[in-house]
Amino acid sequence: xxxxxxxxxxxxxxxxxxxxxxxxxxxxxxxxxxQVDTSVVNLAVRSIGATLNASVAGLQWVLDAYNLAYAxxxxxxxxxxxxxxxxxxxxxxxAIFTGGSVICAGxxxxxxLISGRAIAGAxxxxxxxxxxxxxxxxxxxxxxxxxALGVWGACNGLAFVVGPTVGGALVDAFGWRSVFxxxxxLGLATIGLALRVVPESRDPGGRHLDVLGQLxxxxxxxxxxxxxxxxxxxxxxxxxxxxTGTVACLxxxxxxxxxxxxxxxxxxxxxxxxxxxxxxxxxVMTFGMYGVLFLVPLVMQxxxxxxxxxxxxxxxxxxxxFFVLSNASGPIAESLGVRGMIGGGxxxxxxxxxxxxxxxxxxxxxxxxxxxxxxxxxxxLNTGPLFGVAVGSVPAARSGSAASLINVARMxxxxxxxxxxxxxxxxxGAGAPGLRxxxxxxxxxxxxxxxxxxxxxx
Numbered sequence: 001x002x003x004x005x006x007x008x009x010x011x012x013x014x015x016x017x018x019x020x021x022x023x024x025x026x027x028x029x030x031x032x033x034x035q036v037d038t039s040v041v042n043l044a045v046r047s048i049g050a051t052l053n054a055s056v057a058g059l060q061w062v063l064d065a066y067n068l069a070y071a072x073x074x075x076x077x078x079x080x081x082x083x084x085x086x087x088x089x090x091x092x093x094x095a096i097f098t099g100g101s102v103i104c105a106g107x108x109x110x111x112x113l114i115s116g117r118a119i120a121g122a123x124x125x126x127x128x129x130x131x132x133x134x135x136x137x138x139x140x141x142x143x144x145x146x147x148a149l150g151v152w153g154a155c156n157g158l159a160f161v162v163g164p165t166v167g168g169a170l171v172d173a174f175g176w177r178s179v180f181x182x183x184x185x186l187g188l189a190t191i192g193l194a195l196r197v198v199p200e201s202r203d204p205g206g207r208h209l210d211v212l213g214q215l216x217x218x219x220x221x222x223x224x225x226x227x228x229x230x231x232x233x234x235x236x237x238x239x240x241x242x243x244t245g246t247v248a249c250l251x252x253x254x255x256x257x258x259x260x261x262x263x264x265x266x267x268x269x270x271x272x273x274x275x276x277x278x279x280x281x282x283x284v285m286t287f288g289m290y291g292v293l294f295l296v297p298l299v300m301q302x303x304x305x306x307x308x309x310x311x312x313x314x315x316x317x318x319x320x321x322f323f324v325l326s327n328a329s330g331p332i333a334e335s336l337g338v339r340g341m342i343g344g345g346x347x348x349x350x351x352x353x354x355x356x357x358x359x360x361x362x363x364x365x366x367x368x369x370x371x372x373x374x375x376x377x378x379x380x381l382n383t384g385p386l387f388g389v390a391v392g393s394v395p396a397a398r399s400g401s402a403a404s405l406i407n408v409a410r411m412x413x414x415x416x417x418x419x420x421x422x423x424x425x426x427x428x429g430a431g432a433p434g435l436r437x438x439x440x441x442x443x444x445x446x447x448x449x450x451x452x453x454x455x456x457x458x
Contacts, residue, residue, distance in 0.1 A: 035159030040167030044176035067415040069121030078129040078404025093127030098187030104180040132403035147330035153383035154326035216252035277456025283413035284449025290414040291421030318376035325380025343454035348378030350446025357439035361432035
């Protein structure tokens with residue numbers, strides 16, 4: 001009987017481990033779904049501009065419509081997952097994202113394409129916070145959770161390997177519409193697997209949907225993004241957008257303070273210095289990262305240095321080190337500590353941008369690759385620990401809110417990075433001078449952010 005008991009115990013443990021493995025695979029597929037889409041679009045922007053006769057500002061909106069819709073709805077997405085079920089929101093987000101990708105693939109003009117990107121961003125706003133929240137709930141032990149988040153974060157790097165390689169080839173062989181179609185089978189597979197392996201969980205905690213808070217937050221983020229995009233094109237619009245965003249931000253804070261513990265974003269979460277440090281470092285990291293992903297392939301193709309396929313391959317070394325280091329970030333954090341990894345990783349990203357600034361429109365290629373690899377190293381060291389600090393700084397019942405906040409920080413940084421560095425690029429005259437100005441600006445932001453994160457995470 002004892003032998004049977006031990007055998008049964010082993011079988012149960014093995015079954016549980018298999019279930020956790022499939023669950024983690026499903027969460028990782030969510031990351032791939034959202035991030036592959038982002039990375040392949042960067043390689044398609046030049047072809048999109050030529051086909052749809054779009055301006056640089058229009059191409060910025062192809063990227064920023066996704067980022068902005070994602071950032072605008074992230075807070076609501078995280079709260080809804082806590083209120084109504086993380087599995088339910090995960091499935092809904094996957095379906096919306098897939099539908100948005102279909103619209104993008106068939107877009108007849110730039111307006112429809114931007115709309116489809118916004119729909120896909122809305123789906124991601126439901127999908128990714130739910131994914132991160134599920135990991136926080138299902139991996140309650142910190143060490144196991146950090147290792148799971150390392151794998152989850154590594155899929156960001158894998159997406160940037162798959163995206164440029166596959167995306168560049170698709171653009172050259174089948175045109176830019178094909179890069180949106182690749183999200184469809186991945187989305188359907190994610191939905192099918194989630195229906196089978198993801199458990200349902202929720203923690204309402206007396207909270208309700210905060211409509212006024214969501215509206216104020218949306219206007220604040222929208223105003224900031226519009227100000228960055230229109231800074232070089234129409235200074236008056238940029239100033240009005242900036243002032244509107246600032247006022248909305250103050251109203252958002254006032255609204256959330258009045259609601260107290262029932263707020264969409266309870267302000268007492270920001271008493272955690274570690275959470276604030278993680279949010280700061282995340283926004284700084286993506287500010288530089290997405291600026292690089294937008295500008296470097298664009299400049300390489302526009303200068304004639306590399307075609308779309310080769311420009312995509314040029315990003316693979318960066319993505320490769322990102323993937324490898326992210327996958328190992330859990331064990332590395334146990335040895336070095338998250339403070340050193342986050343501060344050092346952000347500084348490495350800044351160093352990479354400054355190296356790219358010394359090139360002439362990405363040439364010599366070896367020097368541009370050195371800068372990209374440094375950027376990838378920094379992202380690989382940062383991603384897992386940043387998400388681990390964020391969701392580990394709050395109780396499991398608030399995991400949806402924390403997941404939303406860290407993703408808001410990530411996408412606010414991305415949106416403002418594409419907007420601000422794109423504007424710096426345009427103001428400096430595009431080409432080699434524009435890339436140099438944008439990378440100097442972005443690299444400086446990274447170095448300052450590294451110091452701020454180091455202090456905040458003390």
